[in-house]
Amino acid sequence: MCGKLYVVATPIGNLADFSYRAVEILKKVDLIAAEDTRHVKMLLQHYGISNKLVSLHQHNEEKIAPGLIEQIKTGISVALVSDAGTPLLSDPGMPLVKLAKQQGVEVSPIPGACALISALSVSGLPVTKFTFEGFLPRTSSARKAFFLTKKDETATWVFYESSHRILASLQDLAEILPGDRRVVVARELTKLFETVVNDSLENILDKVKNDNNMQKGEFVVLVEGAVVNKKAGDITEEQKKVLQVLLQECSIKSAVAMAVEITGARKKLLYQAALSLNEVDGK
Numbered sequence: 001m002c003g004k005l006y007v008v009a010t011p012i013g014n015l016a017d018f019s020y021r022a023v024e025i026l027k028k029v030d031l032i033a034a035e036d037t038r039h040v041k042m043l044l045q046h047y048g049i050s051n052k053l054v055s056l057h058q059h060n061e062e063k064i065a066p067g068l069i070e071q072i073k074t075g076i077s078v079a080l081v082s083d084a085g086t087p088l089l090s091d092p093g094m095p096l097v098k099l100a101k102q103q104g105v106e107v108s109p110i111p112g113a114c115a116l117i118s119a120l121s122v123s124g125l126p127v128t129k130f131t132f133e134g135f136l137p138r139t140s141s142a143r144k145a146f147f148l149t150k151k152d153e154t155a156t157w158v159f160y161e162s163s164h165r166i167l168a169s170l171q172d173l174a175e176i177l178p179g180d181r182r183v184v185v186a187r188e189l190t191k192l193f194e195t196v197v198n199d200s201l202e203n204i205l206d207k208v209k210n211d212n213n214m215q216k217g218e219f220v221v222l223v224e225g226a227v228v229n230k231k232a233g234d235i236t237e238e239q240k241k242v243l244q245v246l247l248q249e250c251s252i253k254s255a256v257a258m259a260v261e262i263t264g265a266r267k268k269l270l271y272q273a274a275l276s277l278n279e280v281d282g283k
């Protein structure tokens with residue numbers, strides 16, 4: 001007679017963004033594991049939910065996860081919530097969910113708000129393929145090193161940023177990426193001062209620098225992927241890596257054919273690159 005772990009998304013600003021099902025589940029479970037019990041009480045009060053709370057945050061989650069899983073195994077149900085949005089997305093919860101899966105405990109999502117998905121949905125950038133980078137390193141040098149690794153990324157990439165670092169992060173980004181790269185800053189989503197700006201990196205930086213309001217609140221930053229320069233006769237580092245791995249296993253012809261499928265780069269460019277890679281390897 002095993003209970004269940006529910007992973008429940010909560011609003012990211014607008015209290016009305018909470019589903020009927022989420023309210024029902026939070027009323028029904030035996031225990032709510034919350035990132036900040038004082039913070040979640042406001043939401044619970046708003047929806048008339050009174051339930052037992054236990055604190056689960058980044059500093060205690062490894063320690064308390066085993067006990068919670070043992071309780072669920074005896075038949076009780078637990079709901080996991082974070083301060084805002086979907087738990088585990090730059091939020092606590094990973095050790096608990098991981099352990100639940102390892103121990104065969106059923107984990108069920110109660111979907112809802114997430115700043116990442118909300119921002120993507122209104123960004124106007126391609127969303128068929130994207131990478132989520134969470135929060136960036138705090139120091140400028142580490143951030144720039146990270147941006148260098150993303151320079152040739154062809155998919156949209158997204159990161160979370162705080163008001164303390166939004167300007168510094170955009171300044172670092174502008175040192176690494178070309179000024180005409182399209183960037184979206186999504187600020188205070190679902191709240192009174194919601195702002196979504198889609199512009200070139202150069203213009204975004206100007207706007208954030210010259211408008212103090214644009215440095216306040218919570219931010220999601222989205223960066224459009226690099227356009228592969230079809231005339232330059234060159235492939236990106238990422239495409240080259242894919243090709244290198246394939247060449248270790250297959251003939252040039254098959255490696256190139258597969259690399260075209262995987263990376264979308266032009267066959268002719270990949271073929272030229274494959275020939276020169278093989279030459280370097282002395283094949």
Ligand code: SAM
Pocket residue numbers: 012013082084085086087088089090091113114115116159160161162186187188189190191218219220
């Ligand atoms: N788990 C949450 C989610 O599902 O989006 C994110 C939690 S993370 C600790 C908090 C960060 O998410 C903020 O610093 C900000 O970057 C982003 N964020 C949260 N709410 C937001 C909002 N209303 N508008 C823009 N960004 C937001």
